Amino acid sequence: MAEQGKKKPLVQVEGLKRHFQVGGGKTLKAVDDVSFEIYPGETFGLVGESGCGKSTLGRTLIRLYDATDGKVLFDGEDVHGTKSKTELKALTRRIQMIFQDPYASLNQRMNVEDIIAEGMDAHGLAKNRAERTKRVVELLETVGLNAEHAKRFPHEFSGGQRQRIGIARALAVDPDFIIADEPISALDVSIQAQVVNLLQKLQRERGLTYLFIAHDLSMVKHISDRIGVMYLGGMVELATSDDLFEEPLHPYTQALLTAIPIPDPRLERERKRQLLQGDLPSPIDPPSGCRFRTRCPFATEHCKNKAPEWREVRPNHWVACHLYGSESDRAAMKA
Amino acid sequence: MSQSLLEVRDLAVAFRTYIGEVQAVRGVSFDLNKGETLAIVGESGSGKSVTSKSIMRLLAKNAKIRSGEIRFEGENLAAASERRMQSIRGSEISMIFQDPMTSLNPTMTVGKQIIEVLKKHRKLGGAEALAKAAELLGLVGIPSPEKRVKQYPHQLSGGMRQRVVIAMALACSPKILIADEPTTALDVTIQAQILDLMKRIQEETGTSIILITHDLGVVAESAARVAVMYAGIIVETGTVDELFYEAKHPYTWGLLASMPKLHEKTSELTAIPGTPPDLMFPPVGCPFAARCPHAMEVCVAKMPDYTAHSDTHSAACWLQDPRAQKAAAATGASLGGER
Ligand SMILES: Nc1ncnc2c1ncn2[C@@H]1O[C@H](COP(=O)(O)OP(=O)(O)OP(=O)(O)O)[C@@H](O)[C@H]1O
Ligand SMILES: Nc1ncnc2c1ncn2[C@@H]1O[C@H](COP(=O)(O)OP(=O)(O)OP(=O)(O)O)[C@@H](O)[C@H]1O
Ligand SMILES: [Mg+2]
Ligand SMILES: [Mg+2]
Numbered sequence: 001m002a003e004q005g006k007k008k009p010l011v012q013v014e015g016l017k018r019h020f021q022v023g024g025g026k027t028l029k030a031v032d033d034v035s036f037e038i039y040p041g042e043t044f045g046l047v048g049e050s051g052c053g054k055s056t057l058g059r060t061l062i063r064l065y066d067a068t069d070g071k072v073l074f075d076g077e078d079v080h081g082t083k084s085k086t087e088l089k090a091l092t093r094r095i096q097m098i099f100q101d102p103y104a105s106l107n108q109r110m111n112v113e114d115i116i117a118e119g120m121d122a123h124g125l126a127k128n129r130a131e132r133t134k135r136v137v138e139l140l141e142t143v144g145l146n147a148e149h150a151k152r153f154p155h156e157f158s159g160g161q162r163q164r165i166g167i168a169r170a171l172a173v174d175p176d177f178i179i180a181d182e183p184i185s186a187l188d189v190s191i192q193a194q195v196v197n198l199l200q201k202l203q204r205e206r207g208l209t210y211l212f213i214a215h216d217l218s219m220v221k222h223i224s225d226r227i228g229v230m231y232l233g234g235m236v237e238l239a240t241s242d243d244l245f246e247e248p249l250h251p252y253t254q255a256l257l258t259a260i261p262i263p264d265p266r267l268e269r270e271r272k273r274q275l276l277q278g279d280l281p282s283p284i285d286p287p288s289g290c291r292f293r294t295r296c297p298f299a300t301e302h303c304k305n306k307a308p309e310w311r312e313v314r315p316n317h318w319v320a321c322h323l324y325g326s327e328s329d330r331a332a333m334k335a
Numbered sequence: 336m337s338q339s340l341l342e343v344r345d346l347a348v349a350f351r352t353y354i355g356e357v358q359a360v361r362g363v364s365f366d367l368n369k370g371e372t373l374a375i376v377g378e379s380g381s382g383k384s385v386t387s388k389s390i391m392r393l394l395a396k397n398a399k400i401r402s403g404e405i406r407f408e409g410e411n412l413a414a415a416s417e418r419r420m421q422s423i424r425g426s427e428i429s430m431i432f433q434d435p436m437t438s439l440n441p442t443m444t445v446g447k448q449i450i451e452v453l454k455k456h457r458k459l460g461g462a463e464a465l466a467k468a469a470e471l472l473g474l475v476g477i478p479s480p481e482k483r484v485k486q487y488p489h490q491l492s493g494g495m496r497q498r499v500v501i502a503m504a505l506a507c508s509p510k511i512l513i514a515d516e517p518t519t520a521l522d523v524t525i526q527a528q529i530l531d532l533m534k535r536i537q538e539e540t541g542t543s544i545i546l547i548t549h550d551l552g553v554v555a556e557s558a559a560r561v562a563v564m565y566a567g568i569i570v571e572t573g574t575v576d577e578l579f580y581e582a583k584h585p586y587t588w589g590l591l592a593s594m595p596k597l598h599e600k601t602s603e604l605t606a607i608p609g610t611p612p613d614l615m616f617p618p619v620g621c622p623f624a625a626r627c628p629h630a631m632e633v634c635v636a637k638m639p640d641y642t643a644h645s646d647t648h649s650a651a652c653w654l655q656d657p658r659a660q661k662a663a664a665a666t667g668a669s670l671g672g673e674r
Contacts, residue, residue: 049522049524049525050493050521050522158610159379160610161610188378188379188549189549189551189590189593189594190378190589190590190593190606190607191606191607191610192593193593193594193604193605193606193607194606194607194608196604197603197604197606200603215522215523217523217597218552218594218595218596218597219595221595221597222595222601222604245597255524256523256524258527259523259524259526259527260523260552260597261523261526261527261530261550261552261553261555261556261557262552262555262556262597263551263552263554263555263579263591263594264555264579265555265575265576265579266576267555268552268555268556273527275524275527275528275531276524276527276528278478279492279494279495279525280492280522280525
């Protein structure tokens with residue numbers, strides 16, 4: 001995406017926060033001051049440890065959660081602004097979500113046709129019964145299932161097939177932007193590839209834009225144009241997929257990349273890995289200054305005292321770390 | 336070759352359910368050598384957990400070991416009494432599960448839980464057991480173990496809990512440690528710590544490990560040998576190098592090809608079409624035949640035997656069978672059995 005500087009973003013996230021009130025008057029900052037953009041037709045990968053706020057971010061983008069602060073612009077329109085019912089409906093048609101658990105996310109009592117057509121019905125996209133069925137069959141075929149499957153129920157399908165039904169349901173309303181929250185995590189390796197190939201094919205054919213949330217970094221690298229790395233509610237690095245893997249800047253990203261086991265025994269034997277010490281701190285009481293400092297091998301007093309700024313340190317490569325901060329921050333790191 | 340500690344021979348396990356019988360494990364044989372790590376990989380539902388629970392004799396009530404032997408230091412565990420198994424479990428052979436909470440008692444401090452194990456199998460008591468519990472927590476890399484022994488499971492993070500479970504499993508220096516997806520619920524950075532820990536412990540204690548995982552990266556990092564399971568059968572087994580660089584079974588090829596390569600740019604992943612067979616009605620032939628791009632008539636009709644490719648490497652596939660090879664050579668046909 002070399003030309004992205006000129007392209008108009010499809011999604012603009014500015015200083016987005018989503019906090020939860022938890023017991024004892026405490027606040028859990030699940031997403032805390034995150035800014036980035038997603039361009040039309042690209043796949044934006046989002047990775048990070050469990051509980052770092054990926055799903056919350058995804059849900060806040062489409063207003064499944066209200067934002068505590070900050071802004072999300074979708075095609076220039078303020079997602080969290082006051083809206084009439086019709087405006088909101090128009091917006092929800094253009095953004096769809098695919099969920100991690102293909103077992104829990106489909107209504108077990110509805111047959112596949114009704115599941116897929118639910119959104120079409122809500123938005124009045126089919127003129128009559130016959131057209132509805134025709135569209136459903138088309139969608140089933142698009143995702144590699146067939147007309148026979150329309151009258152069956154979710155429990156009659158395997159995990160991979162259910163995930164295809166979830167994808168067909170998302171496609172039914174002809175969206176522009178799909179948030180896929182760990183769409184393959186619950187699937188077998190051999191089935192994951194089927195689903196990822198399908199998502200990529202649909203993107204080529206329909207010019208879809210994806211936010212792809214996942215744990216599996218090698219899969220995120222495979223599918224994404226750009227990748228954002230989250231840690232404890234904040235984004236710590238953002239770069240093109242190639243840049244991030246070739247030259248990770250943030251110490252957390254570096255540790256994350258060396259921690260992925262490579263399915264190649266010879267490479268594994270030669271590899272030196274830098275293990276992170278300690279566990280993820282609680283998001284209820286995060287460390288002062290830089291959130292990562294308690295596990296960072298390079299942390300100094302400065303990291304404790306001041307939160308690093310989110311800076312574009314190279315073209316299209318953003319990082320929040322004092323090691324790449326302003327001149328005074330870098331000087332303070334050496335002191 | 337080192338000596339084998341455990342020999343599983345032709346193990347078959349079935350589950351009775353209200354709609355029929357599930358043939359979960361259908362004739363599995365493998366050896367575990369002293370001090371080695373054997374990984375078992377394969378599709379979800381292929382029988383990895385059932386195989387390992389059979390060794391521990393921890394199968395559900397509706398399960399039955401239909402045939403086979405599980406020889407541990409010469410003794411057939413498949414026929415051992417429940418009493419005998421109780422003295423083996425946790426002391427000679429221990430198991431770690433994917434979700435550490437299933438192995439921990441939420442109402443008891445972690446120290447107390449480790450002490451229970453020590454009391455039961457090693458007749459340690461009082462201050463001695465408490466000191467040993469703290470020592471074990473230190474061994475698995477838990478900081479300030481004297482404080483942690485007094486905490487309850489819910490006061491620990493997921494990674495910490497899994498360390499406690501490992502400490503419990505190691506309390507009696509077992510000869511075999513079975514780890515069923517021990518890091519699947521954890522993040523990669525914590526996973527790396529746990530795998531590193533298991534490796535270190537193995538070096539120090541010489542424990543043999545059976546590591547069940549679906550992550551081929553974890554296999555490459557941790558195991559010496561691998562068994563690949565599909566539909567209740569081991570379809571291929573070999574050293575990690577044989578498996579990753581000289582695989583012979585089309586399912587193994589498919590598994591390796593369907594993973595994205597970190598260091599190569601591939602525009603499309605090679606998916607294996609279709610899904611595994613229903614083990615209520617297992618196919619008579621090769622269970623992978625329906626998804627196999629190289630399947631021949633014989634594959635559907637008859638289960639192939641194992642063909643040995645080295646002392647450590649064998650695969651159950653008609654493509655490699657000397658008889659099929661001969662027939663192909665005679666007719667000038669190509670078996671297509673190359674990756
Ligand atoms: N509705 C809620 N109320 C209170 N806390 C919440 C709520 N939803 C999420 N959280 C907390 O917010 C943090 C971020 O959770 P989130 O589900 O976004 O993480 P994630 O990155 O998606 O993790 P995973 O990889 O495990 O899915 C966690 O600490 C979680 O416990
Ligand atoms: N208690 C049970 N009753 C009936 N069938 C069972 C029972 N436990 C397991 N099975 C069946 O036995 C087969 C093998 O299951 P097993 O748990 O060994 O799979 P696995 O290889 O460990 O899979 P996964 O990777 O998903 O953990 C599956 O078809 C499963 O449905
Ligand atoms: Mg999530
Ligand atoms: Mg299992």
